[in-house]
Amino acid sequence: MKPSEYNTDIAGLDIGKLHLDASLASGDEHQKFANKGNDFEDLLGWLRRHQVVRIGMEATGGYEHEVAVFLIEHGFEVIIHQPLEIKRFAQFMRIRAKNDKIDAKVIALATAAKKIVPMVYHADLSELSEMMTLYEHFSSLLAKAKTFSERLRLETTKAYNDAIKAELTKAKKDILVAILKKLRGHKYLNQRYELLKSLPGIGPLIAASLTIRMPELGTLAHGKAAALLGSAPLDRDSGTFKGKRTIFGGRARPRRHMYIAALSAMRMTKSHFKPFADRLKINGKPIKVIIIAVMRKLIEAANLVLQRQSPWVTTCHTLT
Structure with a gap:
């Protein structure tokens, strides 16, 4: 795909401690801005002049947070990429040179190349x-x-x-x-928190973690919540070779909490997850495979109760 074939309403931001480099996915437009709240209006004007609606940026350990929140509050779709994703994309595109301008362009192209779940933001x-x-x-x-x-x-x-x-x-x-x-x-966040607490194995800490760390829950299609968490097994096959399914990527912090939730849920005698875990054990599955499978079911259940705005006790029988 040539750069000119990308939509012109997509941009990439390379985030630095002091500066932001912005590039469009299409064309050679590039501009540098200060990474300060008072100067974001200049960035906003530039993006609106170029009719940008979707912006990609890398996770940089916090330097991206202020500008991401600003852009979401002004109606933009914001995609936060992991640095490894951008690095691999640059390798795929055979882009070997590297500077702030080029990095912003690569982020823009990566954002345009694939539909990704945008960042969900709530002020609190x-x-x-x-x-x-x-x-x-x-x-x-x-x-x-x-x-x-x-x-x-x-x-x-x-x-x-x-x-x-x-x-x-x-x-x-x-x-x-x-x-x-x-x-x-806060009414909205507390409602989500209470619904998540209705799930087996999910207590106050884990419900809070999911409410804060995974605000996309409730908006995702079936299977996407597990992929976002990083608990969906990925194929490693080639030709006649059948490799072991593995998990990687996703959101490590809530995944650690969900691991604990899965351990608890699979031990609860009245839980939907215990007979599921027992079946896997009877079939000879390793314990870690069982825990990950329960995690996957549990995060999909979390997505489901938030979609239906109904506690788990009234929806558990419909989960597949």
Whole structure:
């Protein structure tokens, strides 16, 4: 496909700490802007002059967040690509040169080349996302402190480490309380949160994680929720060779929580998922394969209850 064959209503942004490089998928139009909220109006004017409606950008560890929110609030479709996706696309297109202008062009072409689920935005998710990230950071630090305590022998060093563990435990509890309070303070988010909590194995933390990290749930076609989470098995076949199905990609943070939810759901005697897991076990499936299969069913169930705006207890019998 030649660049001129791409729609002119699609653009790519290469995100830097200080600057944004914008390019259209079609033609050679390129412009550099400051990555500051006060200067986004210039970017907005440029995009509207070129009748852009869909914008792609890379996940950059947070530098993309402010401009992504700004563009969504002004009616644009925003696609957040993983850096590896753009790298592989450039290799496929045999684009070897690299600079900010070229990177913006590659992102624009990648965005135009494939229909991808756009980023879903809710004003309150921005703050909640940062709070959830902090909770996950505390969890990671606490896990490391617990592991490190096994190597300590002196009472003094144990005492210091125990004090850190106590502080992190309290901080985790406090931030989770704050997250849940904020969720419950907003009708739309709280409604989604309560529906997700109706699912087997999904408690307050995991329901909050899905509400914040997967706002697309409820809008996806069957099978797409598992793919977005990264729990859908992918083929690895070639000719007569049949490789093992594997999972990769997707959203790692909510996937870790869903792994825990699956473990819980497959043990619940009144759960739809326990007989499903038991059948897989009888058929000789490895335990990790069973857990991933339950994860896949569970995230599709989450998508279903949000689509139907009905708790799991009234819809579980229809899940296939």
